[in-house]
Amino acid sequence: MWNNVRQLNFASSTLHALFVLALLGAAGVYAIQRPEFRLRxxxxxxxxQHVSTPVVRASVVGHLKGNFFTVDLDAARATFEQIPWVRHASVRRVWPNALAVTLEEYKPLGTWGNDQLVSTDDELFTANQGELDDDLPAFDGPEGTAKEVVARYHDFEKWFAPLDAKPEEVTLSPRFAWTVKLSNGTQIELGRERNQDTLLGRSKRFVASWPAVTGRWGKDIEYVDLRYPNGFAIRAANMRFINDTDKAKK
Known part of the structure; x- marks a missing residue:
């Protein structure tokens, strides 16, 4: 080899290239560690709407690791998405020492249980209910039933619209029985779904009887039980009236 000029030149060129690469690598490491590239x-x-810039910054301070070059954008995105109200975050670098974050908040449809909210996309999330701008309907149900409860809420909106009332509370019990409280103060027990038409049929029967009921007993109907096969029971003010031919509940 030592007598082969071509091999010596090749080895020399290779060593020179490796030296240059090492030098460039060292310079690169030195450069990216410069203080001017720290995230500022x-x-x-x-x-x-519900997330202020100071809150965002305070929430991520101490959790973002690295500088402009070394910060893990996926980890940074996950950090921002841990902030209450934040549904999704996209993060990008801004030269030479900044991050640009675009946030998407949950859109609240109603409250869920004691300490959660449910979004218009049927997703449960945790946030301070005191930050809500409007009074929202209250939902509750067994774990994993948020989508079903929201769907029924929209059904009840349509079914009880002829009463000039909207659902304010929709509850699915642990036994999967439905209860609705309307904006006119009436609480309605619909019971369990025996088939796909059970709740609709019971609701239609009550809505059709509403003019006669309010004509006789007034509009202050506190409670309605629709679980009877051929009628329903009501409580208006301090009385109780049964409109039913078969009192055996389903």
Whole structure:
């Protein structure tokens, strides 16, 4: 080899290239560790109705690791998505020392249980209910039933619209029985679904009888039990009236 000029030149060129690469690598490591590349700014954009810039910054301080070059954007995104109200976050680098974050908030449809909210996309999330701008309907049900409860809420909106009332509370019990409280103060027990038409049929029967019921007993109907096969029971003010030919509940 030592007598082969071509091999010596090749070896020399290879060593020179490796030296240059090592030098460039060292320079690169030195450069990216320079203080001017430390993350100094977080630019917040997007849907921020319930999330303020100071809250976002305070929530992520100490959780973002690395600088402009080394920060893990997926880990940063996950950190932002842990903030209450934040459904999704997209994160990108902004030269030379900033991150730009675009936030998407949950859109609340109603409250769920004692400490959660349910979104318009049927997703449960945790946030401070005191930050709500409007009074929202209250939902509750067994674990994993949020989508079903929201779907029934929209059904009840349509079914009870002729009463000029909207559902304010929709509850699915642990035994999967439905209860609805309307904006006119009436609480309605619909019971369990025996088939796909059970709840609709019971609701239609009550709505059709509403003019006669209110004509006789007034509109202050506190409670209605629709679980009877051929009628229903009501409580108006301080009385109780049964409109039923078969009192054996389903």
């Amino acid at each position: 700014e977080i630019q917040i954009d997007g849907d921020t």
